[in-house]
Amino acid sequence: MANKAGSMKYFKLKEDLKNDILSGIYKPGDKMPSENQLARELSISRHTVRKALSILEDEGYIVAYHGKGTFCTERAIHKKQSRNIAVITTYISDYIFPQVLNGINQVLTENGYSLMFKTTGNSRVNETKCLEDILTKDVDGLIIEPSKSELFCKHPNLYQTLDQYEIPYVFIQGVYSEMTDKPYIVMDDCKGGYLLTKHLIETGHRFIAGIFKADDYQGKERHRGYVMALNEAGIPYNPDAVIWFRTEDRASKPRGEIHRMTKEGFPMDAVVCYNDQIALEIIYELEALGISIPDDISVTGYDNSALARLGVIKLTTIAHPQKKLGEMAGQLLLEQIQGIPNEKSKVTRVIEPELIVRNSCKDRRRMEEKR
Amino acid sequence: MANKAGSMKYFKLKEDLKNDILSGIYKPGDKMPSENQLARELSISRHTVRKALSILEDEGYIVAYHGKGTFCTERAIHKKQSRNIAVITTYISDYIFPQVLNGINQVLTENGYSLMFKTTGNSRVNETKCLEDILTKDVDGLIIEPSKSELFCKHPNLYQTLDQYEIPYVFIQGVYSEMTDKPYIVMDDCKGGYLLTKHLIETGHRFIAGIFKADDYQGKERHRGYVMALNEAGIPYNPDAVIWFRTEDRASKPRGEIHRMTKEGFPMDAVVCYNDQIALEIIYELEALGISIPDDISVTGYDNSALARLGVIKLTTIAHPQKKLGEMAGQLLLEQIQGIPNEKSKVTRVIEPELIVRNSCKDRRRMEEKR
DNA sequence: AATTATTTGTGCGTATGTATC
DNA sequence: AGATACATACGCACAAATAAT
Numbered sequence: 001m002a003n004k005a006g007s008m009k010y011f012k013l014k015e016d017l018k019n020d021i022l023s024g025i026y027k028p029g030d031k032m033p034s035e036n037q038l039a040r041e042l043s044i045s046r047h048t049v050r051k052a053l054s055i056l057e058d059e060g061y062i063v064a065y066h067g068k069g070t071f072c073t074e075r076a077i078h079k080k081q082s083r084n085i086a087v088i089t090t091y092i093s094d095y096i097f098p099q100v101l102n103g104i105n106q107v108l109t110e111n112g113y114s115l116m117f118k119t120t121g122n123s124r125v126n127e128t129k130c131l132e133d134i135l136t137k138d139v140d141g142l143i144i145e146p147s148k149s150e151l152f153c154k155h156p157n158l159y160q161t162l163d164q165y166e167i168p169y170v171f172i173q174g175v176y177s178e179m180t181d182k183p184y185i186v187m188d189d190c191k192g193g194y195l196l197t198k199h200l201i202e203t204g205h206r207f208i209a210g211i212f213k214a215d216d217y218q219g220k221e222r223h224r225g226y227v228m229a230l231n232e233a234g235i236p237y238n239p240d241a242v243i244w245f246r247t248e249d250r251a252s253k254p255r256g257e258i259h260r261m262t263k264e265g266f267p268m269d270a271v272v273c274y275n276d277q278i279a280l281e282i283i284y285e286l287e288a289l290g291i292s293i294p295d296d297i298s299v300t301g302y303d304n305s306a307l308a309r310l311g312v313i314k315l316t317t318i319a320h321p322q323k324k325l326g327e328m329a330g331q332l333l334l335e336q337i338q339g340i341p342n343e344k345s346k347v348t349r350v351i352e353p354e355l356i357v358r359n360s361c362k363d364r365r366r367m368e369e370k371r
Numbered sequence: 372m373a374n375k376a377g378s379m380k381y382f383k384l385k386e387d388l389k390n391d392i393l394s395g396i397y398k399p400g401d402k403m404p405s406e407n408q409l410a411r412e413l414s415i416s417r418h419t420v421r422k423a424l425s426i427l428e429d430e431g432y433i434v435a436y437h438g439k440g441t442f443c444t445e446r447a448i449h450k451k452q453s454r455n456i457a458v459i460t461t462y463i464s465d466y467i468f469p470q471v472l473n474g475i476n477q478v479l480t481e482n483g484y485s486l487m488f489k490t491t492g493n494s495r496v497n498e499t500k501c502l503e504d505i506l507t508k509d510v511d512g513l514i515i516e517p518s519k520s521e522l523f524c525k526h527p528n529l530y531q532t533l534d535q536y537e538i539p540y541v542f543i544q545g546v547y548s549e550m551t552d553k554p555y556i557v558m559d560d561c562k563g564g565y566l567l568t569k570h571l572i573e574t575g576h577r578f579i580a581g582i583f584k585a586d587d588y589q590g591k592e593r594h595r596g597y598v599m600a601l602n603e604a605g606i607p608y609n610p611d612a613v614i615w616f617r618t619e620d621r622a623s624k625p626r627g628e629i630h631r632m633t634k635e636g637f638p639m640d641a642v643v644c645y646n647d648q649i650a651l652e653i654i655y656e657l658e659a660l661g662i663s664i665p666d667d668i669s670v671t672g673y674d675n676s677a678l679a680r681l682g683v684i685k686l687t688t689i690a691h692p693q694k695k696l697g698e699m700a701g702q703l704l705l706e707q708i709q710g711i712p713n714e715k716s717k718v719t720r721v722i723e724p725e726l727i728v729r730n731s732c733k734d735r736r737r738m739e740e741k742r
Numbered sequence: 743a744a745t746t747a748t749t750t751g752t753g754c755g756t757a758t759g760t761a762t763c
Numbered sequence: 764a765g766a767t768a769c770a771t772a773c774g775c776a777c778a779a780a781t782a783a784t
Contacts, residue, residue: 034748034749035749035750036748036749037749044773045773045774047771047773047774048771048772048773050750050751051771051772053750058429064749065750065780066749066751066781067748067751067779067781067782068748068749068780068781069781082508092472092473092476093469093694094469098463098464098465098469099464101488102462102463102464105488105490109489109490114487114489114504114508115488116486116488117486117487117488118480118486137455137485312683379752379753380752380753381752381753382752405767405768406768407767407768408768415753415754418752418753418754421769421770422752422753435770436761436762436769437762437768437769437770438761438763438767438768438769438770439767439769440767440769441768
């Protein structure tokens with residue numbers, strides 16, 4: 001009897017208690033009213049009270065101790081603490097990623113987390129899939145290297161969902177331009193491009209070509225630094241001296257274009273390359289055309305990868321503290337997870353680039369002096 | 372009353388019913404006895420029956436439909452299909468691992484799985500931790516590269532637990548000698564060592580030193596092949612010509628010993644090295660001592676890593692189909708997961724080694740002919 | 743050191759509501 | 764309409780753990 005509209009008393013009680021907890025009436029650690037007390041005050045049976053409490057316990061809001069009482073859970077439990085963290089990168093085995101992953105792995109396993117890895121192959125469709133997939137698992141946090149970071153973010157809604165679930169995330173290597181208010185760790189790629197170009201200018205180069213990646217943050221930034229250095233030295237910027245490539249034509253376009261420019265007699269005494277990989281390809285291409293590196297043309301790389309040190313021609317490049325980047329990302333994410341939400345959410349860290357001079361560039365001032 | 376030893380009737384009933392389901396008395400889709408029927412037959416109250424059933428429903432073994440009845444869940448639920456797979460390796464960024472992980476990643480993500488990575492740093496204590504940790508998460512399968520695989524397995528009980536939970540696992544790179552009945556994928560390292568040594572013998576070498584890793588499967592196997600080739604050619608095996616090192620003294624011992632042997636005038640015209648990394652270190656050490664490679668001493672590597680191709684001295688080595696190994700491991704694990712358990716559980720695949728000849732070895736027959 | 747009150751955990755019996763067949 | 768089965772709810776009794784007396 002006495003049971004019409006607001007049926008399912010246990011459900012209503014459960015919801016009421018949950019709201020009381022969430023609104024702070026019962027604070028973490030507080031003792032909840034005893035079962036008998038609730039039953040008496042609400043004029044319902046203890047059995048019904050127990051059912052409601054049992055559900056709340058399953059959901060993690062309260063804990064019952066035999067003989068002591070029922071207590072509101074210490075740290076808001078709706079955060080399930082899976083101690084899993086997801087890492088999404090473009091590639092897993094290429095280039096600098098192994099070391100970055102190594103750094104992430106080290107910091108986070110030291111803190112008792114397990115890592116889940118996913119790769120996008122620099123495809124935004126895959127990035128969407130990865131994010132959706134991760135939302136079905138439960139992870140405490142996310143480190144993500146955006147795919148084609150210079151294009152518009154394709155799925156802001158997924159990041160909103162992450163925010164709703166209060167799953168912190170940290171960008172590395174690049175950021176979507178609309179999301180720069182989120183925590184991210186990048187190298188100052190602009191300054192890196194600037195340092196390389198400035199070094200070439202200071203060592204007597206005047207016709208400096210550039211090869212940059214069009215569809216990521218780093219490419220655009222390195223190009224920006226390249227332009228800054230030229231402007232600063234009063235050398236006019238020539239768009240025809242810049243080759244833009246994308247993920248899709250990575251393997252063919254830079255070599256093809258440099259081949260064409262050489263054949264057409266485009267004046268060049270140096271090439272600033274997007275990274276070490278491209279630099280080596282350019283060197284092979286130029287040497288195949290009978291051009292000597294660095295005697296005829298100087299070439300710079302970026303990242304100081306293993307490739308830069310091992311060949312006959314050792315690349316002048318920018319040091320990329322790969323493992324350090326991973327460690328910093330792990331550390332920043334830990335702070336996001338442990339720290340109070342809605343506070344210092346705009347943390348960003350920038351890694352300073354460092355110029356490494358090797359023998360892929362020639363100091364052309366001496367030649368002038370010798371004349 | 373009537374309540375002594377087998378206390379907690381609901382618990383006992385829950386366990387009994389679970390066993391009945393697992394042992395096939397109730398098959399997926401079957402209708403379970405009604406609450407009243409169970410209560411009557413077991414002479415317990417319906418309330419107690421309900422409690423037991425409610426727990427089983429939470430655990431996913433049964434589903435209750437209002438007004439219809441309670442049914443055994445379709446696909447045996449105790450296999451929770453988390454679609455997570457764990458990968459445990461010794462290292463993550465070193466050497467050939469990135470490519471192996473790449474292969475695993477590709478095959479398994481294509482099949483809708485997410486990967487969880489853990490590294491041991493080749494420490495068996497860490498391997499134990501990783502396995503324990505993985506048992507707390509739920510994974511559908513496990514790919515593991517054993518740490519110090521030539522030593523006795525330190526935690527057979529953990530693998531037994533995996534068996535109990537019916538979590539399939541696949542070994543890569545090596546196997547604990549007690550567990551060769553488990554599925555694993557390894558290269559025929561013995562044959563690889565044999566091929567390298569045989570090649571050196573055929574090209575006129577007679578004083579062939581060897582450097583091998585003592586604490587893993589691969590090291591022992593490669594050494595075995597080295598000995599086989601020597602025996603076959605009638606060259607006596609000289610233990611003093613073999614340097615054994617372990618994970619701990621990896622960085623110092625091989626270089627130190629080869630230095631000592633050289634200084635002592637130990638006769639050598641070739642060195643078979645455990646892998647490319649060691650080979651390069653030995654080359655540096657020997658060249659620092661004024662010995663020319665390959666003119667004075669030939670050196671072989673193993674794995675055909677990026678290191679083997681990039682230097683001035685390009686290593687004669689054994690091709691390691693790194694990505695392929697990862698793909699095969701992923702494939703084998705998928706078969707274990709999808710296949711009927713207790714069937715073809717002894718699947719093992721061996722990768723054939725392939726000799727790659729480069730310029731770190733000299734053909735000394737020509738010298739003899741010229742005389 | 744033993745007792746007592748309080749509180750949660752287990753179990754029984756009953757009644758009513760509601761969905762399915 | 765009626766039988767069956769699960770869902771919700773009430774009341775009671777006792778066990779076991781805890782804390783205070």
